[in-house]
Amino acid sequence: MRMSNMLVLTLREVPTEAEIVSHKLMLRSGMMRKMASGVYNYMPLGLKVLNKIEDIVREEMNEEGAQEFLASAMLPAELWQESGRWDAYGDEMFRLKDRNQRDFCLGPTHEEVFTDIARNEIKSYKQLPVNLYQIQTKYRDERRPRFGVMRSREFVMKDAYSFDKDQEGLDLCFNKMNEAYVRIFNRCGLDAKCVEADSGAIGGSNSAEFMVKSDVGEDDVVFCNDCNYAANMEKASAIPEKSEKEDLKDVNKIETPNTKTIEDLVKLFNVSKKKFIKTLLFKADNKIIAVMVRGDREVNEVKVANFLGGVDDFNMASPQEVVLATSAAVGFAGPIGIKVDELLVDAEVSKTHNFIVGANETGYHLENVNYGRDFQGKVGDFRNVAVGEKCPECGGEITIARGTEVGHIFKLGTKYSESMKATFIDENGKQKPFVMGCYGIGITRTMASIIEQHNDENGIIWPLSVAPYHVVVVPVNIKDEEQMRIAEAIYTSLKKLGVQVLMDNRNERAGVKFKDSELMGIPMRITVGKKINEGSVEFKLRSESDNELIKIEEVCDRVKEEFEINNLKIK
Amino acid sequence: MRMSNMLVLTLREVPTEAEIVSHKLMLRSGMMRKMASGVYNYMPLGLKVLNKIEDIVREEMNEEGAQEFLASAMLPAELWQESGRWDAYGDEMFRLKDRNQRDFCLGPTHEEVFTDIARNEIKSYKQLPVNLYQIQTKYRDERRPRFGVMRSREFVMKDAYSFDKDQEGLDLCFNKMNEAYVRIFNRCGLDAKCVEADSGAIGGSNSAEFMVKSDVGEDDVVFCNDCNYAANMEKASAIPEKSEKEDLKDVNKIETPNTKTIEDLVKLFNVSKKKFIKTLLFKADNKIIAVMVRGDREVNEVKVANFLGGVDDFNMASPQEVVLATSAAVGFAGPIGIKVDELLVDAEVSKTHNFIVGANETGYHLENVNYGRDFQGKVGDFRNVAVGEKCPECGGEITIARGTEVGHIFKLGTKYSESMKATFIDENGKQKPFVMGCYGIGITRTMASIIEQHNDENGIIWPLSVAPYHVVVVPVNIKDEEQMRIAEAIYTSLKKLGVQVLMDNRNERAGVKFKDSELMGIPMRITVGKKINEGSVEFKLRSESDNELIKIEEVCDRVKEEFEINNLKIK
Incomplete structure (x- = not known):
């Protein structure tokens, strides 16, 4: 591509609306432009990167025998009513009516559609297993x-749905799929970590997330410094600290x-925070739940809700509810004499001796309280893991970082196949529901995450595998005929090799x-300047600060070498 | 692809909902499935064809220097309000609100979006010309x-928008673009004909449509049997028949x-239909218009509306309005004494002598009426061309066929750039509106049209350029080890060449x-059967009824030959 023919859309200023580096750089380098809140248009450079990521995903999905489909983005309400999610989805789903007042939505995900396809097309166990995927635009009204x-309202996602007999x-x-995802992100x-995750609203029992560390991530991720352990905060097992005998x-x-x-209280009693036990009250649907954790710990509400099971609505109890349950002002709750539907005790609390708790009486606490002797409750893991704690796998040290999810794989089981009566005939002639999995990758989010991990003060540094162009050829002075002749010759011979080249x-x-090529993140730059008198041009990697001086006739080999170093074929 | 791993979705029965051959075959061969009225899911085989058509379009657009973008399908109302089309578009536009009650639509077309991109990104004549395109899903609530x-409600379209300084x-x-379209359809x-067309609701002055003959087409297309002339009915010039002196x-x-x-009347007067002149009344916005055409002709309403210019609402007049204008019962309208805002006379009428018309009096007609002497009016081309008339270009014979539009190219001029204040600075430092064009291809409709033109009683016959797979290898007996060994060897060596092969x-x-491979339309079939004892396999083109017996070692060359015959490279 000759840049004289290209609409170059770089911006010198940092757009005010952009808070994070990937957003800033995608706007500044002209990868995309905002059309409405959370809705973007992709410009030529951004679209090229998007397509390259899509192709990598496609290759690895095909490698695992998955078949590509393309479902509509506009989905009839009936399918969602069948699964029960039409009402459950809430404000995050864009809804519309057609001219005959029939309800549709813009698909935030496609479990229902693919379950419908499977129940129509797959009749027998002989056709199984089947793994269907698509790369398609999703809509969520964040x-x-x-x-x-x-975190946009329209985004490209690869979603796959597998159907098995057992x-x-x-x-x-x-x-x-787990292995394919590792290859894709590589x-x-x-650098995306596979972490154990809670399966949340999609349902099912087993799931893993692929997370990238990010200061603006939505989730806390627990990593072990010593082994490969990684888990979402709500899934990370807390090891109770041993208290002294x-x-x-x-x-x-x-x-x-x-x-x-x-x-x-610490000031008044002059003992460690660890000697105090907090008793926090929650409302789970219509029940009042008390949860006890050590004074220096935090309750993890997801762990509590999962322990209770089947909770739709989970919130802190109101001050009125606290007063009613404790017969005291807020701040004096404790396990003895409290009127709650369930008392949950974090495992660590059950192992702490002679601790201090609220007395359920305004202005009073109790000391030397002990689990078992003084009160009973259900013991479990109800707290967040903290930095410096021990890894549940190897005993190493835990760190915590914010993370953004770029991929998510779920074992759905028969949740959708049962509710939508999607069955097949098994070896014994019996109707059975499909055993399903679903597997997502946020394509647009992956693009932004790559930028978050590959940039410097001058712009993006694309990995060669996803770069919009591999090489930019820069003649220093376009009025110098010899420079232009050599630049054109290099441009032509690289193109002939199959290299994607920009000619500036x-x-x-x-x-x-x-500045423009650095902002755009083109991996290799060939500068054709005065050194042509000595038969040389400058070769610079975007990721390195130094230039190399190379012979004009060596340019193609040098470029090929970079492909080899990156283990890539020139297409 | 091994078909044992593929979800094969062919149907033996003809689906009842399908009225035309392409619809039947796309369902039967498992190319697509209906999800809701006018909304389809693409299955693997169909998606492959779609992608091949898209790639051809992409290559030819890039060849002409167009740049690929990707705009959102969900568009904010503000842009459409600016152009005035938010209200004008009516029921055909899908509309929705986000959680903050802001209005959006699903883009039925993207003029506003690309005009907005241009006004934000193009400041100077130095950046022009620019041609931006996308391949994207459109929504129209048919x-x-x-x-x-x-004729679906969700479809894939290539739409391009050009911006020029003059x-x-x-x-x-x-x-x-015209030339690129010819190459693309080729x-x-x-077989798509480029025809002159009326530009309709999109506006602007100059447009051409690419039409394919189709019994279920929405438009009448006028073709010349002798020259290349082709035009939409509303654009086809009618040559007035000479009447005798x-x-x-x-x-x-x-x-x-x-x-x-x-x-x-013909019975009563016992003269030719050509001697009678019909006077038909229309309502154009608030005006009553009379249009005179010969008794054997039909009024073309688009020609009339275009002649009047700027008409929003155009309909037949009601019986009440006819009675009011003619002071007579319906059936006796004529030019003399009629009370209308405008009297339009088809050119042929102005050249007919001594004709018969209604007398504007119930139960009476006038004979020997002549234009000029007895009444005045505006003369023009207000009628449909009929089969057997003369071609306006060469005088040859006209035929008329139903046609479906697969492509449309428009000269928009400054319609959108003026309403949306999209300007650039010209050579003299002056603000000027962009001079715009827009260029569409219905990708999904092109796919269906190819099937309409390439099928037989056994199924689809894909042209090699867009076939989902090039070759299918069929071992006759998969329990015969030798047959399977040779089939696998052929499969592997063709794949190595880059040929897309199905192994059944x-x-x-x-x-x-x-039956399945014929239904799916795979262009080449290699049957591995008993003839392997003589070192041979059967080679059959889908488009031919005869088999060839070829040597096993000649298979690759024979396949290569087909690519050469079709002027295609093996990718």
Whole structure:
């Protein structure tokens, strides 16, 4: 592509709306433009990257025997009513009516559609297993679209749905997809960690997320510094800290006026935070639940809700509800004499001796309280893991980072096949529901994540595998005939090799051209300047700060070498 | 692809909902499935064809220097309000609101979006010309979706928008696009005629349509049997038939009771239909218009509306309005004494002598009426061309066929750039509106049209350029080890060449396999059967009824030869 014929859309200024580096750089380099809140148009450079990511995904999905489909984005309400999600989905689903007042939505995901396809097309176990995927635009009406395509309302997703005759088949497919995802993110140059995850609203029992570390990530991810362990905060097992062995003392009621916080109590009692146990009240649907964790810990609400099972609505209890349950002002809740439907005790609390808790009486606490002797409750893991704690797998040290999800693989089981009566005839002639899995990759989000991991102060540094162009040829002075002749010759011979080349023949200063190509992140730059008198041109990798001087006749080999180093074929 | 791993979706029965051959065959061969009225899912085989057509379009657009973009399908109302089309578009536009009650639509077309992109990104004449295109899903809420993807509510379209500094630039781009379209349809194996067309609701002055003959087409297309002339009915110039020279006779009022139709009058007067002139009344916005055409002709309403210019609403006048204008019952309208806002006279009428017209008096006609002497009016071309008339270009014979539009190229001029204030700075430092063109191809409709032109009683006959697979290898008996060994060897060596091959290794009778591959339209079939004992296999083209017996070692060359014959490279 000759840049004189190209609509070049780079911006010098940093757009004010952009908060994170990928969003800024995608706007500045002209990859995309905003059309409405959370809705973007892809410009030629951005579309090329998007297509390359899509091709990598496609190759690896095909490699695992998955077949590409393309479903409509506009979906009839009937399918969603069958699965029960038409009402459950809420405000995040874009809905519309056609001219005959029939209800449609813009698909936020496609479980229903592919379950419908399977029940229509797959009759017998002989046709199984089947894994169907598509690369397609999804719509979700985010409450607060932010960070460019990291949290947008319209985005490109690869979603796959597998249909197996039994759990073993699903497990096999899940593992294949897991491996394919590792290869996909590797080929995209993206460092994405596979973490255990909670399966959330999509349902089912087993799921893993592919997360990239990101300051603006939506989730806390727990990593082990020493082994490969990684998990979402709600899935990371907390190892109870061992407390020192002590003889059990007698419970003692102490007056604690004006103690609103743990800090006030620490000051008053002059003992460690670990000696205090917090009792927090929640409302789970119509029940009041008390949860006890150590004073220095935080309750993990997802763990609590999952422990309770089948909870639709989970919130902190209101002050009125706290007063009713404790017969005291807020701040004096404790396990003894509390009126709640369920008392949950974090495992660590059950192993702490002689601790201090609220007395369920305004202005009083109890000391020397012990689980088992003084109160009963259901013991479990109800808290967040904290930095510095021990890894549940190897005992190594835990760190916590914010993460953004770029991929998610689920074992759905028979959730959708049962509700939508999607069945096949098994070996014994019996009707059975498909055992399903689903597997997503956020294509647009992957693109932004690659930029988050590959940039510097001058712009994007695309990995060669997804770069919009591989090489830019920059003649320093387009009025110099010899420079132009050599630049054109290099451009032509690289194109002939199959390399994707930009020829920056614009009538601009070399500095402007360098700035643009660095902003756009083109991996290799060949500068054709005065050194042609010595038969040389400059070769520069975007990822390196130094130039190499190479012979004109060596340019093609040098470029080929980079493809080899990156283990890529020139297409 | 091994067919044992493929979800094969062929149907033996003809689906009842399908009225035309392409719709039937796309369902039967498993190319697509209906999800809702006018909304389809593409199955693997159909998606492959779609992608091949898209790639051909992409190559030819790039060849002409157009740049690929991708705009959102969900568009904010504001852009459409600016152009005035938010209200004008009516029921055909799908509309929705987001969670904040902001209005959006699903884009039925993208003029507004690309005009917006241009006004934001193109500042100077130095950046021009620019031609931007996308291949993207469009949404139109058709009143009566029919014929599969021929008239669907969701469809894939290539739409391009060009921006030039002046009319000459636009003319050049329009011609380039015209040539690219000819190449595209040729490469797709589609016989599409470029016809002059009316530009309709999109606006602008100059347009051409690419039409394919089709019994279920929405438009009448006029073709010349002798030259290349082709035009839409509303654009086809009617050549007035010369009437015999006669002396002008005196007007004479004749009683004509019970004559409701031209046929009744022909019987009564015993002269040719050509001697009678019909006077038809229309309502154009708030005006009553009378149009006179010969008794054997039909009024073309588009020609009339275009002649009047700027008409929003154009309909037949009501009986009440006819009575009011003629002071007579319906059936006796004529030019003399009629009370209308405008009297339009078809050119042929102005050249007919001594004709018969209604007397504007119930039960009476006038004979020997002549234009000029007895009444005045505006003369023009207001009628449909009929079969057997003369070609306006060469005088040859006209035929008329139904046609479906697969492509449309428009000169928009400054319609959108003016309403949306999309301007650039010209050579003299002045703000000027872009001179625009737009260029569409219905990708899904092209796919269906190819099938309409390439099929037989056994199924589809894909042109090699767009076939989902090039070759199918059919071992007659998969339990015969030698047959399977040779079939696998052929499969592998063709794949190595880059040929897209299906290996039908299903445990089915050969007849079933033949039927499926013919239904799917795979261009070449290699049957590996008992003849391997003589070192031979059968080679059959889908388009031919005869087999060839060829040596096993000649298979690759024979396949290569087909690519050469079709002027295609093996990718």
